Amino acid sequence: MRSAEETSRLTEAMMSAALDAGLVMRSAEDETLDGRTVRLDGRQRLNFGSCGYLGLELDSRLRTAACEAVMRYGTQFSSSRAYLEAPLYPVLEQLLGEVFGGHVLVTPSTTLGHQTALPVLVGGNDAVVFDAQVHHSVQAVAPYLHAQGTTVEFVAHSDISQLERAIERLGRAHRRVWYLADGVYSMFGDLAPLPALTALLDRHEQLHLYMDDSHGVGWCGRHGHGPTLDLLAGHERVVVAASLNKSFAAAGAAIVLPSARLKSRLRMLGGPAIFSGPIQPPLLGVAVASAEIHLSPELAERQATLRERIELCTRLMRESGLPLANAAVSPIRHVTIGRPADAQKVAERLLYEGVYTNLATFPAVPARLAGIRTTITVHHRLSDISELVRALDRHVPAEFRSAPQAVGSCV
Structure with a gap:
């Protein structure tokens, strides 16, 4: 295992190389955005780097909602929610309760949501098991948990056998065992092994799940539940964090809880819930408008449009023999190259040809699994999609080709 200093040096070296190549820390040059393309170095490029999967960020209803909220409530409501909240907060939490099928606490961001929820949900007599690839914003809570006496361990990514052994071992000395994972993983696009996790919940009463489904909500499931809540909504030992960015096209996050009591505890005791600033009125208005769309029949139409594009991309990539990290039905496609330098060369060539993608390298992915991350939206x-795959086919060397592996699909 690398030391913190070694990890820092490696991260800086890889980011510096990507920065010099013009692949990271860029600014869009467009005067207006259309969701489909982005202007870089004076040229329009196809944009395969957006997580606005449903294309709602440019919807006229959301824009109007932002303007109306500003006119009614101003540009900001400068008060901690511990004292006083803007009028749209209870409206939004009620709508999100209908969307997600639980008791919802809205937080200013997903990261602050984790910091609000986990130190309150998890006790000093509990044990926490992190999936090795759970999002960094979840892993960042580990020091808080360790400081309060919680046992903290990691298991290999989506390794159910190793997880069950950990549950059985830790359960002998701890009141509860929490497993922290993503519903849809942000870099490789694979889904958590949800049916197997459901079976573990049935076998082990001490097991509790905390799932960050930020990349799953909206585009997947009834009302945009996401894959985790489609299976486990209302389960008394499951808590889900859902981003209101990405598919929702707003700001903040929803912590979906199984009871009103837990929601009240998080709001009273969660540090960021007391001390952090709120989501401001314009984006509260946007979130309310987005939630209303999620509760309407229109959502299924948008989901079907996106799914058509996902399935086309996956089929064309497989026909071309591109090394997909997995073939799950998700809008994230990761073409695994291997060495960071080789992946960077491919990303540079794609950008030169007019296709903007994300270079996926350490620390976002293991150094040996660097590749090209593309995200698909309804704007495409x-x-x-065909142009993206043709460009990848031209520039991913034959030596890196391998058969993709299917690991799951949206319920």
């Missing part, structure tokens, strides 16, 4: 035309 079917012809854009």
